[in-house]
Amino acid sequence: MLSQPPATLSTRDKILHTALLLFARDGYFSTSIQDIRRGSGLSIGSIYHHFAGKEAIADALYQQLINSLSLDLEQASAKVTSYPERYKAIIGSLFQRCESQPEAMRFILHARHQEFLPGEAPICSARPFEFMKKLVDEGIACGDIRPMNAMVAAAALFGGPIRLMHLYLDQVLEVSLMELLDESWSCAWNAVKA
Amino acid sequence: MLSQPPATLSTRDKILHTALLLFARDGYFSTSIQDIRRGSGLSIGSIYHHFAGKEAIADALYQQLINSLSLDLEQASAKVTSYPERYKAIIGSLFQRCESQPEAMRFILHARHQEFLPGEAPICSARPFEFMKKLVDEGIACGDIRPMNAMVAAAALFGGPIRLMHLYLDQVLEVSLMELLDESWSCAWNAVKA
DNA sequence: GTCTATATTCGGATAGAC
DNA sequence: GTCTATCCGAATATAGAC
Incomplete structure (x- = not known):
């Protein structure tokens, strides 16, 4: 289980926030976009609207x-x-x-x-x-x-x-x-x- | 590309040998059983005869x-x-x-x-x-x-x-x-x- | 911008012949 | 023990309504 990201964050930051928690805990490959969707309380469509894909999320986070x-x-x-x-x-x-x-x-x-x-x-x-x-x-x-x-x-x-x-x-x-x-x-x- | 494992190795060791090269080079998750099959010159069936799956290969190698x-x-x-x-x-x-x-x-x-x-x-x-x-x-x-x-x-x-x-x-x-x-x-x- | 539903690909794993 | 053919689930990504 994972606590929802702060509601004050922008959608983009909610995605990055949740992705970081999951990548750090479970690793990049063991984290699916579905997991990020669940963890962030957003939808798949919204995530793909902000990022080209999972790799793009990891890249933005890394930079x-x-x-x-x-x-x-x-x-x-x-x-x-x-x-x-x-x-x-x-x-x-x-x-x-x-x-x-x-x-x-x-x-x-x-x-x-x-x-x-x-x-x-x-x-x-x-x-x-x-x-x-x-x-x-x-x-x-x-x-x-x-x-x-x-x-x-x-x-x-x-x-x-x-x-x-x-x-x-x-x-x-x-x-x-x-x-x-x-x-x-x-x-x-x-x-x-x- | 990957050089074939030495023919002198047993089937089991050919699998481990190839898996090590691929895991070290590309990482565990970026290596598929197909890759190991290709690299070792064996067949899927043979690989599954010797190991329960990809994880079991990594485990044997690690130990x-x-x-x-x-x-x-x-x-x-x-x-x-x-x-x-x-x-x-x-x-x-x-x-x-x-x-x-x-x-x-x-x-x-x-x-x-x-x-x-x-x-x-x-x-x-x-x-x-x-x-x-x-x-x-x-x-x-x-x-x-x-x-x-x-x-x-x-x-x-x-x-x-x-x-x-x-x-x-x-x-x-x-x-x-x-x-x-x-x-x-x-x-x-x-x-x-x- | 956000959502649901769906298409497509891929890879792990199994069945069963030889 | 080794092989080929095939199944099945999972995960990425897309389409298109709202």
């Missing part, structure tokens, strides 16, 4: 969520000045978003978008991850991160926190992510600091 | 691959005595397997098995990952790893290398994983060492 995450990370990182502070701000934003919007993060993180969005680049090439990678490159260049392969550094710095997010989203972690932020950050920074 | 990976990691870790050596041996085995059996690792690492194998625990609760987690617990207990939340430590130690494996399997890394082993290990160990 919207990636975009919002991107802005969020860029803003969080702009609030502080040193590279270590930026890295920690990014990890903090990611953790927070996992707690406040678990469905969105589940959809972004665990979905294999290439399986149902042909032509989409792998998630690691999406804007938020490119942004994180760029900051790592700069951290190496300015000497805050010790000299090493940039991919290794990016993986080492963000891999631990991202793994923790996966565990949280898979409900394996029983505590809140935010409680683990300082400890996870300290590990991450020890991994790469100069 | 087999998890089991083989598990044994591999346990053996690699038994060859050395100190905890740091064990951690590095595990990461080395994982990297090697990514290079020698990319399809198997793709199937294990990025498939969302819960989406098509109902009742299956999340991948992080599977035996190889439980084993890694147990070794981390012991490392903390004996003081090789500094005192901290064990989940954070496990994520910090293996998260970076696993992230690198994902990048490799997504073809984002153009170099060989083994070349990056020492550097990735050194980051991982710095993250958690006492």
Whole structure:
């Protein structure tokens, strides 16, 4: 069962809202348009009026969520000045978003978008991850991160926190992510600091 | 297109072999029994004689691959005595397997098995990952790893290398994983060492 | 813009000959 | 054990009224 979307939303947003919940919970392939119809309280005709099909819904959702995450990370990182502070701000934003919007993060993180969005680049090439990678490159260049392969550094710095997010989203972690932020950050920074 | 499975394999193994290639390349849901039939050069009837259905094929494959990976990691870790050596041996085995059996690792690492194998625990609760987690617990207990939340430590130690494996399997890394082993290990160990 | 009813395709699965 | 032919349900998508 699924709670109806807020009545204040536009039809289009009701569709996206319901689709996100179902995609995150059951997966893209295990969710039918019928399921979205039921969950949203709309009709098939209305759904097809707003979107070309199921794939178009997933695509719109993906673009919207990636975009919002991107802005969020860029803003969080702009609030502080040193590279270590930026890295920690990014990890903090990611953790927070996992707690406040678990469905969105589940959809972004665990979905294999290439399986149902042909032509989409792998998630690691999406804007938020490119942004994180760029900051790592700069951290190496300015000497805050010790000299090493940039991919290794990016993986080492963000891999631990991202793994923790996966565990949280898979409900394996029983505590809140935010409680683990300082400890996870300290590990991450020890991994790469100069 | 897909090369036929080696003629030396049993019918059952031909099916598993072909299914793995297709599941890893196109995903479980985008692979039909027809595809497996074509790829294996067998007939539908023969496939259904050996397996109850598509899900049963995926299940057999999953159990087999998890089991083989598990044994591999346990053996690699038994060859050395100190905890740091064990951690590095595990990461080395994982990297090697990514290079020698990319399809198997793709199937294990990025498939969302819960989406098509109902009742299956999340991948992080599977035996190889439980084993890694147990070794981390012991490392903390004996003081090789500094005192901290064990989940954070496990994520910090293996998260970076696993992230690198994902990048490799997504073809984002153009170099060989083994070349990056020492550097990735050194980051991982710095993250958690006492 | 929203709805119902319906067409069409596809894929998993079965029956039964050899 | 392997094969071909076929069935059946499900899900996407369309047509067309309101």
